[in-house]
Amino acid sequence: MSGWNLALDNFVDAQWNDYDWYNKRGLRVEDSNRPSVFANEQGVVANRTTLLFQAREQTSSRGPPDYTTSRCGVTQKDVESRVRCSRDFFTSTTRQSCSVVAQRPSQKTHADENISQLSFTRVFRYVSRKSPQATNHFGSSYTSDISLNYLENPSSITMTGANTPPELASINPKDFGYRLAQLVNSYVFLSQAFSDAPSGSVDANATFEPNSTVGVDVETLVEVFHVPGLWMGLYILSCIVLLLGGMGSAIVTHFVHGPEILGYASTVVRDSKYMDISPSAGRMDGIDLARMLKNRRLRYGYTQMALEGTALVGVGSQDEVVRMKQKH
Numbered sequence: 001m002s003g004w005n006l007a008l009d010n011f012v013d014a015q016w017n018d019y020d021w022y023n024k025r026g027l028r029v030e031d032s033n034r035p036s037v038f039a040n041e042q043g044v045v046a047n048r049t050t051l052l053f054q055a056r057e058q059t060s061s062r063g064p065p066d067y068t069t070s071r072c073g074v075t076q077k078d079v080e081s082r083v084r085c086s087r088d089f090f091t092s093t094t095r096q097s098c099s100v101v102a103q104r105p106s107q108k109t110h111a112d113e114n115i116s117q118l119s120f121t122r123v124f125r126y127v128s129r130k131s132p133q134a135t136n137h138f139g140s141s142y143t144s145d146i147s148l149n150y151l152e153n154p155s156s157i158t159m160t161g162a163n164t165p166p167e168l169a170s171i172n173p174k175d176f177g178y179r180l181a182q183l184v185n186s187y188v189f190l191s192q193a194f195s196d197a198p199s200g201s202v203d204a205n206a207t208f209e210p211n212s213t214v215g216v217d218v219e220t221l222v223e224v225f226h227v228p229g230l231w232m233g234l235y236i237l238s239c240i241v242l243l244l245g246g247m248g249s250a251i252v253t254h255f256v257h258g259p260e261i262l263g264y265a266s267t268v269v270r271d272s273k274y275m276d277i278s279p280s281a282g283r284m285d286g287i288d289l290a291r292m293l294k295n296r297r298l299r300y301g302y303t304q305m306a307l308e309g310t311a312l313v314g315v316g317s318q319d320e321v322v323r324m325k326q327k328h
Contacts, residue, residue, distance in 0.1 A: 003136070004055035004148060006128040006184075008074070010047050012119050033120040035076055038111035046112035049074040049119065053180060055148060057165055068168040072177045076116035078106035117188055131187045151179050269293060274303045274316035299323065 015021045016037070022029050031037045038044055053070045085098040118124045135146040152166035168176070269275055269289065277293070284292070297318040302311040304320055315321075 004053065004132050004145070006124075006131070007052040007054075008049060008118055008124055008128075009052070010049040010114075010119065011121050011124070012115065014121075017121060033117075033123050035111040035115045035117060035119070038115055039109050041111075044112060044115075046114035049114055049116065051118070051180075051184075055168055057168075070168075070173075070176060070180070072180060074116050074118060075113040076111075077113055078108070078110045079103045080106050118184070123188070126191070127184065127187060130191075131184065134187060147183055150183060151176060154179060268315050269298060272315045274305070274314045274320070276317075 016032070019029050019032065022032060022037075027037060038046075051072045051074045053072065055068045057066045057068070080103065081100045082102040083098050084101045085096040087096045118127060132145075132147070135150075148166045148168065151168060152171060171179075269277075275298075298315055299318045299321040300315050301313065301321045301323045303314050303316050303322075305312045311322075313324075
């Protein structure tokens, strides 16, 4: 024979099992026995909860039974899932195939994670009583309990065709906790969706149809910026002006034979070695220097000075500097 049991060390206060309590607080009775009823409650103290699992194994009618005990923490974490569905391209009547492609923690307000579906005595009473019986074939073989076989090895062949009793003590604690959570969650979910499990059929031989999907409207939020027409017109006009200015500057630069010095002419004149000006010009501002030289005609070109037979280029008096075109 084999058997297993569950126990819990922490439950919600008994007053949350009283339907009159819900009516007094303005809560819906339909929300009872659900963690969501605590989502907006303030000052709730939720202690850590431990789930006790104990399995009995007895392969001999004469010897004492062996017990395997495990303690697991119980929390309930809410997540949001991104589901991607696809359908055969050639027909629109086939059932869609959907799968979860991404998950993240839920962004909504939820109860403390230490409050789970098992924290309610009504729920856990049925889970602890019925779940061990749901997969026990009550046969004479000690390998007849599918749940214990699943905890040892989730393989479908091992679950239904094990030839030896499960060795639960040899399972990695992390793997055992993960498989036990799947076992309990599956039973709780199927208990809540019992009418949908056989696809709404009352036939005892009906089977569960996976991927039961329905068509939905999907909305994608897109951030749109509205620009008034006047500002768009000014923007386009300024772009055209800048374009024409750039093109004009390129054309003018193409026909210029010397560097552009108009922007800093006063500085060039002041620092030129070919200009005969007062020594005090070095301390003058550009405007004062321009006023002092306003009656003199200057030219940029080849000066009378040369270096190794090559005339030097600079700024000097018009009568002492030769134009570049004339030089060529």
